[in-house]
Amino acid sequence: MSVAPPPAGGFDLEVETLVIGAGACGLVAALSAQEAGQEVLVLERDPVPRGSTALSAGLIPAAGTAQQRAAGIDDAPEVFAADIQKKAANEADPALVASLIENAPEAIGWLTDGLGLPLTLVHDFDYPGHSRRRMHGLPDRSGAALVDALRSAAEARDVPVICERVAHTLCAEDGEPVGVIARRPDGADEAIGCRRLILACNGYGGNKARVAAHMPAIADALYFGHDGNRGEALDWAEGLGLRTSHLGAYQGHGNVAHPHGILITWATITEGGVQVNAEGRRFWDESQGYSEAARAVLAQPGGWAATVFDERIAKIAAQFEDFRNAEAQGAVKRADTVAELARALGLPEEALSETIGGLAQLREDGSDPLGRRFTGPPLQPPYCAVKVTGALFHTQGGIAVTPEARALRVDGTPCTRLCAAGGAAVGVSGSGDSGYLSGNGLLSAVVLGRIAGRQSAG
Known part of the structure; x- marks a missing residue:
């Protein structure tokens, strides 16, 4: 030009x-x-x-x-x-x-x-x-x-x-x-x-x-x-x-379904969901925002994470066409137990169970070492999750x-x-x-x- x-x-x-x-x-x-x-x-x-x-x-x-x-x-x-x-x-x-x-x-x-x-x-x-x-x-x-x-x-x-x-x-x-x-x-x-x-x-x-x-x-x-x-x-x-x-x-986004390439609304996080890495552990304060989430997710092993939420949150997310498309393409996994969810995602069952099980205590006493303040209802089965990666959206x-x-x-x-x-x-x-x-x-x-x-x- x-x-x-x-x-x-x-x-x-x-x-x-x-x-x-x-x-x-x-x-x-x-x-x-x-x-x-x-x-x-x-x-x-x-x-x-x-x-x-x-x-x-x-x-x-x-x-x-x-x-x-x-x-x-x-x-x-x-x-x-x-x-x-x-x-x-x-x-x-x-x-x-x-x-x-x-x-x-x-x-x-x-x-x-x-x-x-x-x-x-x-x-x-x-x-x-x-x-x-x-x-x-x-x-x-x-x-x-x-x-x-x-x-x-x-x-x-x-x-x-x-x-x-x-x-x-x-x-x-x-x-x-x-x-x-x-x-x-x-x-x-x-x-x-x-x-x-x-x-x-x-x-x-x-x-x-x-x-x-x-x-x-x-x-x-x-x-x-x-x-x-x-x-x-x-x-x-x-x-x-x-x-x-x-x-x-720039605006990044750390919640893009992988490998489907579909944007997953950040409501999955703001309503109480969390992100875990390949080890089944949370790795950052997700409440900071989805733009900085891109770098946080990309820094994890393999450059991906899993966003974990529940059916209550999925119903809120379903107002977005992208989320409905992700469901239609099988990007959104559902399970009645954390162990089943771990197997569906290929994550360590014990670590994911400890992570999800510990969220109630974090809500109760505000002791999250990563700095997030949890509010609202705790996650309940059936659980949902999406494998995601970080992306650049626009400058x-x-x-x-x-x-x-x-x-x-x-x-x-x-x-x-x-x-x-x-x-x-x-x-x-x-x-x-x-x-x-x-x-x-x-x-x-x-x-x-x-x-x-x-x-x-x-």
Whole structure:
């Protein structure tokens, strides 16, 4: 990917606002730009818009929404901001955090009332790091359903989304984008000019060289993100002299069914489940979060672990389509006794029995040497378990932006014609993996995408 002057013969076509990427971020940005009265065009490299959104649970956190009020949940943006900064060790840009959380309730309301998406609140379990229940998603808790719904909304509103167009060159004058060169399926190029460019092309998790350079601890992990996330935004940022931030930040996940490659909801842990290694022993404080779980699990013998829970928890997890798929593929093992479960997983029976049997005492006296505080009902038969491994989901570093989603140059001045959002922009997770608060990815994608779309063209 490169930066070059505009073509000498001019552009083949020109639009007011051009969006690169048709995941949740790009579609939200395009819909918002059209609502603001702009002529908009979306370019997507895949045959069908999917992106990283389709690989997620499709949950968007927001504080102070109608859904929360209906559920009797008292929440506020300042509470959400404190949760973000606590998880990120105060490394997240306060102005960006404020912009996201203050605009999140409006974005949720727009999705539900404006676009007709039936978003509901996840009300039956807590996500690590969130002091309130504030996750909003479609009824099947599927990111694929979310991006499909946004695509349908774009089609209904005649927002043009052109698929199988790979934008490989950004055309610029005086440090500002004026268009792109995109390759068609037949190999021919077309030059598309624009007054404003929105980069919604996600991060660089699919670029092994960049991952190894910026986040070596996760470089050898399973990559569970979209293969098209190769870091085009960073290539163009370097060519334009833009500022980047927190390139070592990422969202990992230590609960991916192995070898099935299916995401297992972290509700299996937050509701009282535990992770054990090949020796049948717990090895870390699972309440820290699923992002840092990736490194913890990968550090175990063989790079895998088993997540152990029970039928009560399985019923809660079953609201997620991914979990139901894991059950259908036989990834979820069930047993009436711990000994049977150990045999099904190939774990030492005595060690697993000691581990599970000791959980009641840990609940009673809070004496867990690993530091976890157990609450809620103890595990009861029938027991359930899934063999899991750690994975890289998506990067959280990227182009530094203003609270209005405008890209920042190295000297700190904002671009007038270039916005970045979602995975193309820096997130609010700090500098590593432990700062990722559940939902940070779609919070940035949807809310910053909406903000970017409503900015006027330069």
